[in-house]
Amino acid sequence: MTETRSRWFDLPPVWLVVALVLAWVQARYFSMGLSFGPVWADLLGGLLVGGGILLMALAIYEMRRQKTTIHPHHDSARLVQSGIFSRTRNPIYLGDVMVLAGLILYWDAVLALPLVPLFLWLLERRFVIPEENRLRRIFRMDFAKYCEKVRRWM
Known part of the structure; x- marks a missing residue:
């Protein structure tokens, strides 16, 4: 029971939410007056978030079409x-990283930038x-x- 519960907790979206909460808290309460700048960070952040969500949606669509699981702890049927898997072997994880980076930019969470490579490392080690x-x-x-034929990240 505990292992099953920990497996459900140990999912990329949960880790993404944890990283996002840390970034938001840093931006909101510990900004120390740092900023990425007025407009470019918002624009780039929005593009990264939108691109990340698009990658995830394309991957989920393709996995559902092929009738295989999206759960990282289950064996794949196919x-x-x-689709997007002809470009990258990990579009959902790449999308997660893009969403995190985009929201860090959008929130001006300058000190949270190290979360991006740390999150990527965590995804690779625990899931990929x-x-x-x-x-x-x-x-x-x-x-x-x-x-x-296909690279891991793009």
Whole structure:
């Protein structure tokens, strides 16, 4: 029961929310007068958030179309290589990072910038590598060929 509960808590959106809360708190209460600038950060932040959400939506659509799971701790029924997965092996995780970076820019959370590489490292360690190891075990040569054709992050 506890392992199942911790598996449901240990999901990328939960970690994203934690990182976003930390960034928002930093921007709101500990800004120390730092700012990215007047307009460009808002524009770039909005583009990153919108692009991240689009990547996630395209990935979820493609995974649903192929009738496989989006849950990172479950075995995949199919190796999805079409749609956005023909460009990046991890569009949802990439979208998560883009949303975090975009909101850090939008909120002027200058001191929260180190959360971006830290969050990327966490995603790779806790989700990407174990997920790719499962795919490698299940799909063997197909996954090896896919890795040769498509980069992990873009």
